[in-house]
Amino acid sequence: MGGNAGEKRGGRECDRRVTGVKQGKGGSNVPTNIDHVVLMKSIAHRFAVSPRHSALPPRLTAMSTLPAPWANLRGMRLRVVLAGLMLIAVPFAAACAGDSGAAPVVTYITPYAPPPTPTVAGPSPTPIPPPELLLSATSVYQAGAILASLTGEVSSGTVTFLGRKQQLAKGTQSLYTFLGVGVLDPSGPAEIHVEFTLKNGTKGTLTEPVTIVATDWTVDSLAFTDEQTANLLDPKVVEAENQLLAGVYATYTGEKLWDGPWLVPAPGAITARMGEQRSINGGPPSGHHGGTDIGNEEGTPVIAANSGRVVMVKELALHGNMVIIDHGGGLLTGYGHLSKFAVQEGQDVKGGDVIGAVGNTGLSTGAHLHWEVASYGVRLDALRFLDGSNGF
Numbered sequence: 001m002g003g004n005a006g007e008k009r010g011g012r013e014c015d016r017r018v019t020g021v022k023q024g025k026g027g028s029n030v031p032t033n034i035d036h037v038v039l040m041k042s043i044a045h046r047f048a049v050s051p052r053h054s055a056l057p058p059r060l061t062a063m064s065t066l067p068a069p070w071a072n073l074r075g076m077r078l079r080v081v082l083a084g085l086m087l088i089a090v091p092f093a094a095a096c097a098g099d100s101g102a103a104p105v106v107t108y109i110t111p112y113a114p115p116p117t118p119t120v121a122g123p124s125p126t127p128i129p130p131p132e133l134l135l136s137a138t139s140v141y142q143a144g145a146i147l148a149s150l151t152g153e154v155s156s157g158t159v160t161f162l163g164r165k166q167q168l169a170k171g172t173q174s175l176y177t178f179l180g181v182g183v184l185d186p187s188g189p190a191e192i193h194v195e196f197t198l199k200n201g202t203k204g205t206l207t208e209p210v211t212i213v214a215t216d217w218t219v220d221s222l223a224f225t226d227e228q229t230a231n232l233l234d235p236k237v238v239e240a241e242n243q244l245l246a247g248v249y250a251t252y253t254g255e256k257l258w259d260g261p262w263l264v265p266a267p268g269a270i271t272a273r274m275g276e277q278r279s280i281n282g283g284p285p286s287g288h289h290g291g292t293d294i295g296n297e298e299g300t301p302v303i304a305a306n307s308g309r310v311v312m313v314k315e316l317a318l319h320g321n322m323v324i325i326d327h328g329g330g331l332l333t334g335y336g337h338l339s340k341f342a343v344q345e346g347q348d349v350k351g352g353d354v355i356g357a358v359g360n361t362g363l364s365t366g367a368h369l370h371w372e373v374a375s376y377g378v379r380l381d382a383l384r385f386l387d388g389s390n391g392f
């Protein structure tokens with residue numbers, strides 16, 4: 001990267017020219033500006049004409065001095081200023097012999113093509129087109145989730161949403177992650193911020209606005225016996241179990257273990273929704289139910305909602321006999337109050353495999369399945385994985 005002032009004049013050879021350097025961390029010279037003439041297959045051109053990046057052409061149109069700017073990017077000279085991971089193209093006085101034209105000011109959000117070769121002789125290397133961010137929804141309820149996928153030649157990436165940073169996991173045709181909205185996350189505008197690295201080392205960022213919609217939580221009145229109240233609602237018991245579950249739900253596997261649609265893990269009526277508030281023995285509504293309750297007779301088979309790996313089979317004070325399955329990419333499902341287990345820890349399961357049976361173990365007032373979903377530890381409404389309200 002030391003050769004920073006290479007230059008060739010005329011025609012296509014003037015594709016990329018580093019014009020300045022600054023001292024980077026570690027003492028290496030980091031180019032600050034690249035004079036860039038847009039070729040038909042260059043990143044800028046492909047990005048500009050891609051119908052999938054609809055946000056960009058208006059921005060280019062607004063900022064460019066050309067009448068039909070982004071369609072005519074070919075041959076246009078841009079000075080590309082390296083600002084962090086972003087490229088900002090600014091006017092560049094003609095430097096390439098034989099070239100003429102306007103000097104628009106444009107900003108484009110595209111991966112920064114590393115400039116290891118300041119002088120390009122012969123055909124330009126083919127840049128990697130920028131990736132595309134696909135969101136299952138841009139409006140999501142509290143306790144809902146957005147499935148974010150990044151397609152293209154991406155080697156890795158992270159997504160920051162609601163202050164939480166998540167890895168993009170390897171999917172079938174893209175990198176992906178489930179961006180969960182917690183029951184306590186505020187409604188209103190939010191932002192999805194993606195940082196990615198392409199397979200050629202190029203880094204870049206993408207940002208998309210989304211809206212979080214408030215959920216109206218239901219309230220349920222429950223009655224517990226004195227013994228249950230005394231033994232099982234002990235804050236220390238609750239806290240210890242929450243800590244244990246938080247640890248298990250923090251499991252991260254960088255590959256996709258789930259496959260296909262999500263299944264209802266047991267037949268029966270929904271007796272309590274996720275996020276429901278509870279009034280216990282006449283007290284004020286408090287807390288948010290951490291799962292979906294499905295009532296049915298003890299012994300009713302419980303199946304895995306999707307493929308994955310069993311990471312916990314354990315008897316707990318509140319959740320009773322519980323199985324947790326890792327579906328990869330930070331997404332896990334839990335099944336509580338089971339009367340019996342049909343799987344062991346470490347076992348791979350397919351969606352639909354029997355993992356246990358409905359029961360009444362733990363803090364429970366009748367036989368039912370307590371079904372949980374969590375992404376990066378954020379408890380989500382499992383029913384939204386079935387009803388399409390998350391957009392997937």
Ligand SMILES: [Zn+2]
Nearest residue numbers: 291292293370
């Ligand atoms: Zn429950």
